[in-house]
Amino acid sequence: MDIIKNTKWSPGKVIELSSELEKPSPFYFGYDIEEKFVAQLEKYTPDKIFFFTEPHLFELYGKDIYKKLEEKFPCNLEFVPPGEKCKYFPVLEEMCENLIAKGASKKSILLAFGGGTVGNVVGLAAGLIYRGIRFVEIPTNMTSQTDSTLSNKQAVNGKTGKNHFGLYHAPIFIWADTKYLKSEPVCSRRSGIIEGIKNGFISDPSFLDYLEGVLNPENHFSDDEITELAYRIILSKLEILKRDPSEKHYGIVLEYGHTFGHAIEWLEEGKLSHGESVSFGMKIAAELAREMGFISHEDVERHYYLIENKLGFNRLLPEHITTEKLMDAMIADNKKTGEDLRFVILERIGQCCDPEGDYLITIDPQLVRRIITNFIERQNSKRSSQTSEMLGWKTKQSHSDVQVVTTRN
Ligand SMILES: NC(=O)c1ccc[n+]([C@@H]2O[C@H](COP(=O)([O-])OP(=O)(O)OC[C@H]3O[C@@H](n4cnc5c(N)ncnc54)[C@H](O)[C@@H]3O)[C@@H](O)[C@H]2O)c1
Structure with a gap:
């Protein structure tokens, strides 16, 4: 495995790692590496690509990559509800039935473009259809690039807890482009970094x-x-x-x-x-x-x-x-x-x-x-104490307001 620290990350440079799991997947990593993605996918000769993402991620980045995919393969674009809302049985069921209706076969590849939630539900659908078809993860935020894709655990939530229903299913590869991290909201980025601190x-x-x-x-x-x-x-x-x-x-x-x-x-x-x-x-x-x-x-x-x-x-x-x-x-x-x-x-x-x-x-x-x-x-x-400080600050403010009014009068 190519482990280099303090790498100079020139755009387009791809490093290949491995997910190091029981069923390992190649993990491609770099900054602005989208150009090389389609060539990588072509090696797997899919009959059809099903591209899953959230609408705002499609607008931000997905449409460029989707356009390139359409030039090479028959493609279907599928939107999932944002965030945790996609990790529920009704969404999963609709996703699976829809895939069958649209002709997904054992030669098809599902593509999960998004955060950990998109990866989890698409990974689970891929694991269930015909007892397992191929999928690829393109993680777009810190949590998915550094944590959730480094695990073959795919799941949806139940009525009484998170990730109650799932299975282990490995993607054929993971493609992590840190270009996408730029638009991630701060709180979401912190949520990814905390796992690194851990x-x-x-x-x-x-x-x-x-x-x-x-x-x-x-x-x-x-x-x-x-x-x-x-x-x-x-x-x-x-x-x-x-x-x-x-x-x-x-x-x-x-x-x-x-x-x-x-x-x-x-x-x-x-x-x-x-x-x-x-x-x-x-x-x-x-x-x-x-x-x-x-x-x-x-x-x-x-x-x-x-x-x-x-x-x-x-x-x-x-x-x-x-x-x-x-x-x-x-x-x-x-x-x-x-x-x-x-x-x-x-x-x-x-x-x-x-x-x-x-x-x-x-x-x-x-x-x-x-x-x-x-x-x-x-x-x-x-x-x-924070509330008292705030109140003290407000009291000071209102006193100074009174003084201003008094001075004016
Ligand atoms: N399988 C595992 O081992 C494992 C590990 C960690 C987390 N998870 C699962 O992953 C989920 C959490 O992942 P998450 O934090 O990525 O959640 P998420 O998928 O909901 O993403 C968080 C937010 O970031 C937004 N986002 C993603 N990429 C973006 C980008 N490039 N620019 C702007 N916004 C962007 C999404 O739209 C979403 O609003 C949980 O369901 C958790 O159970 C699984």
Whole structure:
């Protein structure tokens, strides 16, 4: 595998990596590499291309690439509902029936052009039709380029939780062009970068040093910087996948902060992104590790510094989220494993605890409840002081307004 750091990212230069999974896929990466995509796809001699995307992504970038595809293959353009709304059974069912009606065959290729949601639902449809047809992912944002495409997990959401219905299905290749990252909204970009910060905490302290150097809360990056950042985050995940291509043993460490994060995301019903929810989850998991005597106060502070000061995820946990709601949501989510409350916990920065042989640690619910309560109390006291500051500022303002009026009179 071609692993080079501090690469000069000239437009058009393509680097070939591998997804490093049990069923690995070639992963092509670079800046402004669209020109070479069609030639790559031609190698697979598809009878038909079904191009799936969101309408705004088609307007932004999709139509150029679609036009080039149309010159070479019979093509069908298919729009999916934006964001998480596409990850539901009715959308999946319509998608699958539509594909059959429009003549999709085992020689066809489905193309997922968009973020993680588009990739997930198209990947699942591809896995189901005729027990599996081919698909290609063109990820267009930070999360999909550095995280979701580096996993063969395809899924839709159920009525009681995320990703409840799915399967493993590998794309024939992934084509990640960082040109698309430029238009990504800041919050969505932060949601992708947070997984990179997570990878540093669970496996590579030197990666955290790099992130501390390059991240800025405004998320301003040159084309070269954003490409290098995405590349480094990809490498940080590949290093973990290399140790566990099945994602069933050591790979579980990638779930750091996610048990709390998934529950927060679920309680927020889509108002908080996956990444921002995980950012709260990582802070709570760090507090838990400190309470258990594994990591220091400074290590916990490093979580807050990177997440809030450097990445800019500094909003407070929504007020309606209580300890009980969070505990109930986590227990409901755990139906998947049918187990007690088990967490990925840091032993030190760059290393996760492994007392039970599977990188998860069973923790007494009373301790978890106490840590969550303390976290929520601190969030609420920050909220009160922010409110008092705001009120003080407004009072000052209104006093000065009165003075102005008085002076005029
Ligand atoms: N399979 C896995 O291992 C895995 C890993 C991570 C995430 N996921 C899944 O991925 C989903 C989250 O992915 P996501 O954050 O990409 O969500 P998403 O697909 O909803 O994308 C987020 C937003 O970014 C927009 N967007 C995408 N590219 C853009 C661009 N170039 N310019 C402007 N806007 C752009 C989308 O329109 C959307 O509004 C979740 O459903 C999650 O479960 C799966």
